[in-house]
Amino acid sequence: xxxxxxxxxxxxxxxxxxxxxxxxxxxxxxxxxxxxxxxxxxxxxxxxxxxxxxxxxxxxxxxxxxxxxxxxxxxxxxxxxxxxxxxxxxxxxxxxxxxxxxxxxxxxxxxxxxxxxxxxxxxxxxxxxxxxxxxxxxxxxxxxxx
Amino acid sequence: xxxxxxxxxxxxxxxxxxxxxxxxxxxxxxxxxxxxxxxxxxxxxxxxxxxxxxxxxxxxxxxxxxxxxxxxxxxxxxxxxxxxxxxxxxxxxxxxxxxxxxxxxxxxxxxxxxxxxxxxxxxxxxxxxxxxxxxxxxxxxxxxxxxxxxxxxxxxxxxxxxxxxxxxxxxxxxxxxxxxxxxxxxxxxxxxxxxxxxxxxxxxxxxxxxxxxxxxxxxxxxxxxxxxxxxxxxxxxxxxxxxxxxxxxxxxxxxxxxxxxxxxxxxxxxxxxxxxxxxxxxxxxxxxxxxxxxxxxxxxxxxxxxxxxxxxxxxxxxxxxxxxxxxxxxxxxxxxxxxxxxxxxxxxxxxxxxxxxxxxxxxxxxxxxxxxxxxxxxxxxxxxxxxxxxxxxxxxxxxxxxxxxxxxxxxxxxxxxxxxxxxxxxxxxxxxxxxxxxxxxxxxxxxxxxxxxxxxxxxxxxxxxxxxxxxxxxxxxxxxxxxxxxxxxxxxxxxxxxxxxxxxxxxxxxxxxxxxxxxxxxxxxxxxxxxxxxxxxxxxxxxxxxxxxxxxxxxxxxxxxxxxxxxxxxxxxxxxxxxxxxxxxxxxxxxxxxxxxxxxxxxxxxxxxxxxxxxxxxxxxxxxxxxxxxxxxxxxxxxxxxxx
Numbered sequence: 119x120x121x122x123x124x125x126x127x128x129x130x131x132x133x134x135x136x137x138x139x140x141x142x143x144x145x146x147x148x149x150x151x152x153x154x155x156x157x158x159x160x161x162x163x164x165x166x167x168x169x170x171x172x173x174x175x176x177x178x179x180x181x182x183x184x185x186x187x188x189x190x191x192x193x194x195x196x197x198x199x200x201x202x203x204x205x206x207x208x209x210x211x212x213x214x215x216x217x218x219x220x221x222x223x224x225x226x227x228x229x230x231x232x233x234x235x236x237x238x239x240x241x242x243x244x245x246x247x248x249x250x251x252x253x254x255x256x257x258x259x260x261x262x263x264x
Numbered sequence: 265x266x267x268x269x270x271x272x273x274x275x276x277x278x279x280x281x282x283x284x285x286x287x288x289x290x291x292x293x294x295x296x297x298x299x300x301x302x303x304x305x306x307x308x309x310x311x312x313x314x315x316x317x318x319x320x321x322x323x324x325x326x327x328x329x330x331x332x333x334x335x336x337x338x339x340x341x342x343x344x345x346x347x348x349x350x351x352x353x354x355x356x357x358x359x360x361x362x363x364x365x366x367x368x369x370x371x372x373x374x375x376x377x378x379x380x381x382x383x384x385x386x387x388x389x390x391x392x393x394x395x396x397x398x399x400x401x402x403x404x405x406x407x408x409x410x411x412x413x414x415x416x417x418x419x420x421x422x423x424x425x426x427x428x429x430x431x432x433x434x435x436x437x438x439x440x441x442x443x444x445x446x447x448x449x450x451x452x453x454x455x456x457x458x459x460x461x462x463x464x465x466x467x468x469x470x471x472x473x474x475x476x477x478x479x480x481x482x483x484x485x486x487x488x489x490x491x492x493x494x495x496x497x498x499x500x501x502x503x504x505x506x507x508x509x510x511x512x513x514x515x516x517x518x519x520x521x522x523x524x525x526x527x528x529x530x531x532x533x534x535x536x537x538x539x540x541x542x543x544x545x546x547x548x549x550x551x552x553x554x555x556x557x558x559x560x561x562x563x564x565x566x567x568x569x570x571x572x573x574x575x576x577x578x579x580x581x582x583x584x585x586x587x588x589x590x591x592x593x594x595x596x597x598x599x600x601x602x603x604x605x606x607x608x609x610x611x612x613x614x615x616x617x618x619x620x621x622x623x624x625x626x627x628x629x630x631x632x633x634x635x636x637x638x639x640x641x642x643x644x645x646x647x648x649x650x651x652x653x654x655x656x657x658x659x660x661x662x663x664x665x666x667x668x669x670x671x672x673x674x675x676x677x678x679x680x681x682x683x684x685x686x687x688x689x690x691x692x693x694x695x696x697x698x699x700x701x702x703x704x705x706x707x708x709x710x711x712x713x714x715x716x717x718x719x720x721x722x723x724x725x726x727x728x729x730x731x732x733x734x735x736x737x738x739x740x741x742x743x744x745x746x747x748x749x750x751x752x753x754x755x756x757x758x759x760x761x762x763x764x765x766x767x768x769x770x771x772x773x774x775x776x777x778x779x780x781x782x783x784x785x786x787x788x789x790x791x792x793x794x795x796x797x798x799x800x801x802x803x804x805x806x807x808x809x810x811x812x813x814x815x816x817x818x819x820x821x822x823x824x825x826x827x828x829x830x831x832x833x834x835x836x837x838x839x840x841x842x843x844x845x846x847x848x849x850x851x852x853x854x855x856x857x858x859x860x861x862x863x864x865x866x867x868x869x870x871x872x873x874x875x876x877x878x879x880x881x882x883x884x885x886x887x888x889x890x891x892x893x894x895x896x897x898x899x900x901x902x903x904x905x906x907x908x
Contacts, residue, residue, distance in 0.1 A: 125601050128537060128615065135619040139626025142656050146627065147634055150652035154645035172647055188772030188852045208770060209849035209858055212821075212830030223649070 288390020310371025445477025669725025740887025755873025
């Protein structure tokens with residue numbers, strides 16, 4: 119190959135590589151990016167069964183029920199407007215408790231959110247990123263109620 | 265006074281960096297032979313930052329609560345080693361460590377680099393100073409680590425207990441050394457673009473830095489992966505978390521650079537290409553630093569509420585990357601392409617390696633930044649996790665691993681021999697492995713199945729460069745390459761075995777009850793309270809057996825008081841053929857305890873592979889340094905003989 123052609127081939131190869139990367143990424147993101155929903159979004163029918171997603175909200179007080187096997191729990195997540203029932207099998211994070219914020223990763227199955235992972239605030243200062251606003255709204259709501 | 269001394273040292277260093285930056289322009293425009301003073305300034309600047317960092321270590325070691333940073337991130341009752349490590353376990357301290365390594369690297373170049381021309385050296389030191397200058401400004405304006413509190417509090421607020429772990433205490437320094445080692449490649453590339461001296465001498469000057477940074481990044485990523493594995497108690501070794509991706513992206517770019525730099529060093533080809541990769545590699549280090557240090561990952565909103573730091577870092581990133589790209593566009597086109605090569609040649613093989621690594625880097629980059637981008641633009645929240653990365657990057661990585669077996673067999677410039685014939689045996693063994701997985705595990709997923717196939721094939725293919733020649737006479741660098749490629753095969757097999765054959769058991773166990781997981785029978789003996797210096801815990805005693813002999817495992821659930829946090833300390837027992845991984849959960853009203861048990865066959869191969877890859881890099885480094893020393897000695901003798 120002549121040096122000039124060689125450069126041309128290299129530059130086009132690099133451009134093709136970048137294009138392939140972007141196309142691949144777009145294809146992957148269309149199928150795999152999981153959107154964040156609140157119970158209100160789910161009640162409004164924005165989420166579809168089987169789609170990978172995150173659900174965020176507050177764990178409703180008095181809603182946690184343990185199954186007899188001791189490792190499966192059912193609880194309700196609320197955002198003040200709507201409720202979504204959640205099923206989870208596993209060890210809940212240390213700071214997962216009623217009345218505090220949680221984000222669940224998983225998918226909807228016939229109206230129940232089946233969680234693979236539960237993220238709770240992992241120390242007292244930490245708030246799940248997507249819940250920052252929600253918690254602020256929650257507090258604001260409480261102040262208004264008073 | 266110690267904190268003030270540290271601050272003064274930082275200001276002085278910043279002043280010297282500005283001077284160094286000015287020198288660069290004078291030198292490039294006038295050819296003013298400023299190399300000698302430039303070297304001295306760079307060394308003094310490096311020493312000053314080391315002094316500043318030492319001062320920070322001292323205030324942390326003494327628990328001097330009048331320093332705001334110590335108060336916020338330390339406490340008088342924690343173990344001494346974590347007091348010291350606490351100095352870089354926070355934002356300001358870790359940025360100071362970053363800039364210390366950056367300036368120390370510049371000083372090192374000034375002291376020892378003899379390979380490039382003096383002009384290029386001055387330009388490179390100027391570029392390094394420009395980098396340092398931005399980060400000094402960032403420290404002094406937006407993140408002063410030495411700020412005081414008045415009146416001084418009695419005790420501090422403590423440190424995140426997840427960070428109180430020997431692995432994590434030394435993890436950031438390793439990664440930072442890797443990140444910042446790439447800054448030298450960046451500066452040398454910028455310097456050479458300015459002077460137009462992009463040649464094999466430059467590549468040889470750059471190579472030890474890239475190799476060293478790459479070894480440390482490999483070690484850092486491997487260690488970080490093992491830390492996440494045992495500390496989080498989730499049984500996974502890689503979560504595609506943005507923080508993990510922040511270290512993976514520079515590694516991918518450095519891997520590409522490491523391969524293309526060999527073409528430049530050996531053949532003088534791929535000039536513009538290599539310079540581009542050097543710029544991209546350090547840009548990825550800065551992107552990583554930005555992601556981790558700006559707070560943007562916690563939330564785009566958190567970033568918007570307290571925008572000073574994030575915006576500052578983003579501006580630095582934009583300035584440096586932008587300036588480097590402009591320089592590249594301006595000077596890159598004037599570079600003469602070096603020696604030509606044919607379509608089938610070692611050079612082409614390395615180009616294909618680079619292209620694939622670039623594509624992987626691209627999809628990881630897009631996947632990591634896409635959620636931030638979408639949230640910033642539309643306010644919509646989404647997350648991109650393992651399903652995306654595994655589906656997109658997994659197959660690419662397998663193709664790359666398959667090609668790793670071929671590239672090293674090709675000759676430079678032009679390959680006329682039937683090289684593929686050598687690969688017949690490894691390929692055949694790979695196909696046999698594929699057939700075996702189909703017979704013994706018909707339901708296995710496609711990715712682990714292909715992982716076994718490619719992994720087994722590569723075990724054989726990677727050692728071919730040492731076959732058919734006397735292995736003892738092969739250069740150390742060749743051994744290093746073979747070992748690193750062999751390590752890829754080992755890690756791949758570990759990942760495939762973990763994905764395909766892990767058994768998991770999650771249940772509530774009463775004391776005395778036996779749970780089965782894989783070939784193991786695990787009996788819960790007892791759960792007892794225990795305590796450490798700054799934590800209390802419940803500890804389970806488990807007796808595990810698979811026929812002969814009993815092993816005891818003691819997983820804990822720890823509670824730390826300042827700040828109040830619980831962590832779970834998994835107990836892991838390693839055997840030649842896998843690991844037994846146990847976690848204790850919450851108590852059950854029935855009097856039992858939640859237990860989570862995993863049997864993970866051959867999972868250790870993942871990190872063993874990572875260690876082999878790093879060791880391969882170290883061998884290559886040793887080989888290059890040794891050869892350099894021998895050449896220098898030979899040169900000295902030759903001169904002695906001539907002038908005697």
